[in-house]
Amino acid sequence: MHVDPSTKIAGAPGQTGGAAQVAQFYIPAAASLQERRPRTLKHGDTFALFDHNGDAIGAPGSPEGLFHFDTRHLSYLRLTIDGAYPMLLSSTLRDDNAALTCDLTNPDLFDDQGLLRLEHDLIHLRRTRFLWDGACYERLTVSNFDDVPRRVRIDIAFEADFADLFEVRGTRRLRRGTIHAPAVTTDAVTLSYTGLDETRRETQLSFDPAPEQLTGSGASFLLVLEPFETQALRLAIRCASLQVKRTAPKSFFGALRESRRELRHASRRAASILTSNELFNDVARRSVSDLYMLLTNTVHGPYPYAGIPWFSTVFGRDALITALQTLWLDPEIAGGVLRHLAALQAQLPDPQADAQPGKILHEMRHGEMARLGEVPFALYYGSVDATPLFVLLAGAYLRRTGDVDTIRSLWPNIAAALRWIRDDGDGDGDLFVEYGRQSPEGLINQGWKDSRDSVFHEDGRLAPGPIALAEVQAYTYGAWQAAAAMCTALGDTEGAATYAGKAEMLRDAFDARFYDAALGTYVLALDGDKRPCRVRSSNAGHTLLTGIALAERAPAVVATLMESASFCGWGIRTVAADAARFNPMSYHNGSVWPHDNALIAAGLARYGYHREASRLFEGLFAASSYIDLRRLPELFCGFPRQRSQGPTFYPVACAPQAWAAAAPLLMLQACLGLDFDTNEPAITFENPSLPPFLDEVVFRNLAVSGGSADVAVRRSGERVVVDVLDRKGPVRVLTRN
Numbered sequence: 001m002h003v004d005p006s007t008k009i010a011g012a013p014g015q016t017g018g019a020a021q022v023a024q025f026y027i028p029a030a031a032s033l034q035e036r037r038p039r040t041l042k043h044g045d046t047f048a049l050f051d052h053n054g055d056a057i058g059a060p061g062s063p064e065g066l067f068h069f070d071t072r073h074l075s076y077l078r079l080t081i082d083g084a085y086p087m088l089l090s091s092t093l094r095d096d097n098a099a100l101t102c103d104l105t106n107p108d109l110f111d112d113q114g115l116l117r118l119e120h121d122l123i124h125l126r127r128t129r130f131l132w133d134g135a136c137y138e139r140l141t142v143s144n145f146d147d148v149p150r151r152v153r154i155d156i157a158f159e160a161d162f163a164d165l166f167e168v169r170g171t172r173r174l175r176r177g178t179i180h181a182p183a184v185t186t187d188a189v190t191l192s193y194t195g196l197d198e199t200r201r202e203t204q205l206s207f208d209p210a211p212e213q214l215t216g217s218g219a220s221f222l223l224v225l226e227p228f229e230t231q232a233l234r235l236a237i238r239c240a241s242l243q244v245k246r247t248a249p250k251s252f253f254g255a256l257r258e259s260r261r262e263l264r265h266a267s268r269r270a271a272s273i274l275t276s277n278e279l280f281n282d283v284a285r286r287s288v289s290d291l292y293m294l295l296t297n298t299v300h301g302p303y304p305y306a307g308i309p310w311f312s313t314v315f316g317r318d319a320l321i322t323a324l325q326t327l328w329l330d331p332e333i334a335g336g337v338l339r340h341l342a343a344l345q346a347q348l349p350d351p352q353a354d355a356q357p358g359k360i361l362h363e364m365r366h367g368e369m370a371r372l373g374e375v376p377f378a379l380y381y382g383s384v385d386a387t388p389l390f391v392l393l394a395g396a397y398l399r400r401t402g403d404v405d406t407i408r409s410l411w412p413n414i415a416a417a418l419r420w421i422r423d424d425g426d427g428d429g430d431l432f433v434e435y436g437r438q439s440p441e442g443l444i445n446q447g448w449k450d451s452r453d454s455v456f457h458e459d460g461r462l463a464p465g466p467i468a469l470a471e472v473q474a475y476t477y478g479a480w481q482a483a484a485a486m487c488t489a490l491g492d493t494e495g496a497a498t499y500a501g502k503a504e505m506l507r508d509a510f511d512a513r514f515y516d517a518a519l520g521t522y523v524l525a526l527d528g529d530k531r532p533c534r535v536r537s538s539n540a541g542h543t544l545l546t547g548i549a550l551a552e553r554a555p556a557v558v559a560t561l562m563e564s565a566s567f568c569g570w571g572i573r574t575v576a577a578d579a580a581r582f583n584p585m586s587y588h589n590g591s592v593w594p595h596d597n598a599l600i601a602a603g604l605a606r607y608g609y610h611r612e613a614s615r616l617f618e619g620l621f622a623a624s625s626y627i628d629l630r631r632l633p634e635l636f637c638g639f640p641r642q643r644s645q646g647p648t649f650y651p652v653a654c655a656p657q658a659w660a661a662a663a664p665l666l667m668l669q670a671c672l673g674l675d676f677d678t679n680e681p682a683i684t685f686e687n688p689s690l691p692p693f694l695d696e697v698v699f700r701n702l703a704v705s706g707g708s709a710d711v712a713v714r715r716s717g718e719r720v721v722v723d724v725l726d727r728k729g730p731v732r733v734l735t736r737n
Contacts, residue, residue, distance in 0.1 A: 038050060038063075039091060040656065041097070041099075041136075042131060043293075045069050047067050047308050048065065049064045050064065051064065054079070056077040063168050065077075067165065070313065071165070073160055073201065073203040075160055075163065077157070080157075081153070082152055084109060086106060087106070087120070093629065096289045098263055099128055099129065099256070102127040103126050105125065108120045122144065123150065125154075126143075128140075128141075131259075132250075135237060135239065137236050137250075138237075138252075140233040142154065142230065144228065149227065152225065154223060156235065158218065160191040161179075162179065162193035166367065171374075171375075173369070176195075177194050177195035178193065181216070182216025182217070185214075187206060187207050187208065187211070191216070195368040197368050203240075204237070204240070205235065205236070205237050207219055208233070208234040221233060236252075263292060267289075269330050269332055271329050271701045272701060274697075274698045275694050276695040277695075283625075284664065286630045286631050290661035291322070291665075294312075294661070300342075301332060304319050304333060306658055314361065315364075316390070317383050317386045319337045319341070319658070320390060322658040322661075323397075325663065325666040328675075328676070329665055335397065335401075335403070339406075341390055345358065345359070345416060345417070346358065346381050351439050352438075354442045356424040357420065358418075360383070361383075362443075362446075365378055366378075375441075382442045384446045384469070384472050385446075385472050385475050387421060388425075388475040390413075390414075391418060391421070391479035392475055392546070394410060394414050395479075396482065399678075404489050407489065417479075418483055431509045432476075432509070432510075433468065433473065433476050434528075436467070447471065455469070458580060460581050464527055465527070466528050467526070467527055470514055470525060470543060471542035473506065473548060474545060474549075476506060477507055478545070507548050507550070513526060513532070516534060519534055520536075521557045521561070523540075535576075536565070536576040536578070537576070538566070540557055544606060545599050549607070558612055560576075561612075567615070568638050568639065570592050571619050572600055574589060574596065577590070587635070590637075592638050594620055595659035597619075597620055598620075601616045601666070601670045602666055602670040608687070610689040613667070613671055614671055614690075614691040616667065617667040617671055618691050618693060620663060620664060621693060626647060632657075633653040633654065634654040634657040635650050672713055673685050677734075678705045680734075681707060682731065683702050683711065683732070684733075684736060685713065688720045690713065697713045698713075699711045705729075708729065
């Protein structure tokens with residue numbers, strides 16, 4: 001759920017202990033994430049945000065702290081030295097996101113008479129922290145660089161509010177559960193809370209060595225440091241709930257080894273990228289590292305959680321698009337997404353959850369409020385595009401891997417999804433897939449732009465439902481085509497012909513109803529009265545992605561997307577600057593989304609508009625050069641690009657966000673025309689081009705059909721040449737111009 005910060009959260013009417021009754025689902029903007037630029041860690045269903053000092057001191061609306069299964073298990077953490085806050089030297093995440101390291105030092109410290117007793121920069125503190133298996137591990141080293149012994153006191157204050165993530169996001173609850181008195185031993189404190197769902201949630205903080213003093217809210221250590229001596233303190237914060245019991249104690253280094261081993265094992269599957277541009281190499285490394293940090297191992301395979309802090313859970317649409325973006329890099333991600341979503345596919349109608357048989361999940365939550373029904377997202381299906389994207393990804397996965405067995409095993413789920421597209425998805429039988437929420441607690445808008453005001457007419461009036469979005473028809477066209485290809489692979493020629501025919505019928509109907517010659521592009525949507533929403537939007541760019549746009553329409557569509565009202569220099573805005581509801585600081589009505597631009601770039605390349613695809617790639621790359629850690633956020637504001645200035649950031653954008661992390665990877669593939677043929681087997685480059693900032697790209701471990709190749713793509717004058725550096729197995733590398 002990617003929701004508009006201008007709206008608020010609604011609880012079920014008459015719900016005991018429910019949320020206060022306000023308008024719709026809300027992400028607060030009381031505190032800017034860009035102001036604090038928090039450091040992010042994640043493993044499995046646990047994530048954490050800390051400031052540059054490694055603390056979590058928060059502010060109203062701030063998501064700092066340690067979260068486990070949608071509950072904040074640690075809301076406050078602060079370290080002091082002799083009662084003073086240390087000064088920051090540096091704060092950095094490893095390139096692979098495995099650990100956070102904060103280097104700190106003492107400020108000038110004075111005695112009660114105001115005399116200087118410890119000059120600044122004599123005591124060095126290094127905090128090294130990572131997450132593993134439901135726990136946060138920290139090693140604090142304290143070093144004395146003075147030439148005399150020093151006695152220092154280290155205090156660590158802590159607190160756990162056990163707030164549900166939706167509370168942190170801004171929901172006001174009428175009632176909460178019970179926070180229990182802390183249980184304190186010589187070296188550990190257990191903080192606990194029993195929610196209204198009768199689930200007990202615990203946070204245990206254990207210290208090694210035991211502190212001099214330990215209470216329910218803080219630990220104190222008195223250290224005597226000889227000249228140039230270093231002492232180490234260790235802290236483990238373990239989370240426990242109904243879903244996962246508290247982890248067995250592990251040593252700091254033992255857990256760190258396991259954490260890094262898992263990361264290496266997962267990322268070893270992926271192809272690697274090295275280019276002639278060191279800055280882009282940083283962007284690519286961070287993208288891949290963020291992607292693999294967001295991957296969560298499920299019983300069905302790897303699954304990319306959507307983003308941190310607001311969306312660190314299973315989302316259907318986000319994972320499906322992320323898997324499409326990275327299919328060339330690591331097809332196992334797509335396999336894990338397909339199997340996991342198939343297991344969660346709706347079987348029965350449930351209006352409260354916007355569920356219908358065959359529909360693919362939108363969002364899954366584990367927190368107290370979801371378990372109580374205060375928010376409808378325990379298993380929520382209010383997404384109109386996840387179901388066609390599921391079929392589309394299944395077809396793309398088959399084409400990329402040739403894995404007919406997986407498709408055969410998933411076919412009952414694929415067939416159920418196709419029935420939903422045909423029946424419930426197209427309730428009026430006009431060939432278009434529409435949405436309208438079934439319960440007042442569901443999302444008003446159910447495309448990827450799901451703000452309450454993201455679908456509107458040219459005069460600014462909100463469109464009544466049921467609504468047929470332009471990009472959803474594009475995905476549906478791709479789904480019918482994918483179904484035809486999968487039927488062919490499964491030996492069902494009759495099914496293949498049926499689905500291919502549906503694709504062509506939809507394409508003709510779409511062109512007749514959605515193309516607007518005066519607008520110069522496809523309209524944003526049709527409303528419930530079949531009136532077109534005559535708004536120039538990025539949605540039209542998605543029609544190029546699957547090929548639903550007729551070839552004769554492409555020049556006008558591309559020209560509209562690339563004119564200054566839409567393309568701001570960093571990327572294509574969600575709506576053009578002349579739209580009635582345009583606001584460059586809005587969530588969906590004028591901002592720039594990396595994943596949106598990546599999908600459009602792939603569509604541009606499909607229709608042969610390589611120069612325009614390169615412009616989008618260059619804009620996004622230029623934006624990343626101004627961003628902390630080279631980490632592309634969920635979105636940024638759609639103000640025009642200015643010389644020698646970076647983009648304007650959106651205050652509560654998630655970072656990392658899976659489909660944003662994957663955006664430059666898809667753009668690189670699109671520009672190079674990189675594809676795979678499992679029958680040859682072959683790695684192909686169709687009309688390859690390089691954006692201006694890249695002269696060479698070297699891929700290692702491009703894998704297809706059990707073989708692999710290392711390939712260099714280089715600029716040579718006006719041409720782009722492809723060289724094979726190494727080859728394993730009978731794999732050909734082909735260039736098609």
